[in-house]
């Protein structure tokens with residue numbers, strides 16, 4: 001195995017972005033989670049018990065902590081609409097990188113349920129209960145949407161790659177893996193894709209199942225590949241660990257692109273259905289939150305209840 005050529009070993013931006021996302025999400029979730037755990041005995045009480053509790057003026061929906069989370073939750077929820085509006089309005093499209101805006105949309109969406117739960121004191125009755133259910137459904141559906149989105153080959157800025165661009169990238173990856181491992185590119189291709197490639201199945205459940213099975217198979221294949229490439233070959237020096245790590249990283253991308261391209265039509269079809277389902281639930285949550293905020297402002301819901 002040849003030592004990795006630093007000129008052809010770009011820093012793995014995807015790994016850095018994943019770590020950064022996790023840190024930001026942990027920061028966003030830390031405060032509402034800490035408050036919930038710290039004041040669990042209060043949140044466990046019924047309505048009448050809470051009203052008599054000394055902490056009610058602080059933690060109730062209109063107390064300083066409760067209302068702060070309510071305002072932060074409403075602001076985050078309104079902010080969630082920036083991403084779809086940016087996609088639809090040409091004037092907004094010039095603002096920043098679409099991939100980063102989607103990441104911000106996702107992080108804000110994942111932080112929302114906990115912030116709103118602290119605002120409502122973990123009680124979900126009435127119209128806001130409907131809003132909370134709708135919002136939670138949008139968030140869960142968002143997780144599925146994110147999964148589908150990640151199975152469409154894209155550049156790092158989120159723009160979808162054409163089939164031709166994918167084919168070019170896969171060819172370049174094979175050449176680079178061959179250079180890093182000292183193997184022949186055809187042999188590398190055979191190792192990465194040993195069996196006949198199965199076509200995509202039809203239907204939502206079938207496609208999702210095929211995607212999940214493909215992901216698991218991919219992980220197994222990369223594990224086997226790492227083991228195979230780590231073994232010293234007769235007459236060759238021991239593999240260079242940096243070159244091996246680089247070859248495995250490139251192989252991960254190549255195998256992922258192969259799976260994405262095979263499933264592309266089916267993934268696009270399911271993703272289109274997903275868009276149809278995601279939007280109405282998001283609008284329901286929006287209307288319920290609008291009514292709740294309107295009523296709270298008009299009825300003067302700023303006093304502890």
Ligand code: HEM
Pocket residue numbers: 077080081084087102105106109110112135138139140141142143144145146147149275276278279282285
């Ligand atoms: C209350 C929270 C959320 C609201 C109100 C919301 C709203 C929306 C809306 C209105 C769209 C555009 C749909 C369309 O273009 O037809 C969208 C797209 C999307 N959302 Fe969310 N969302 C929320 C949370 C999430 C979460 C938590 C995730 C991921 C974990 C997520 C992932 C996505 C993805 C992947 C797209 C599609 C991106 C694309 O096709 O360009 N969303 N969201």
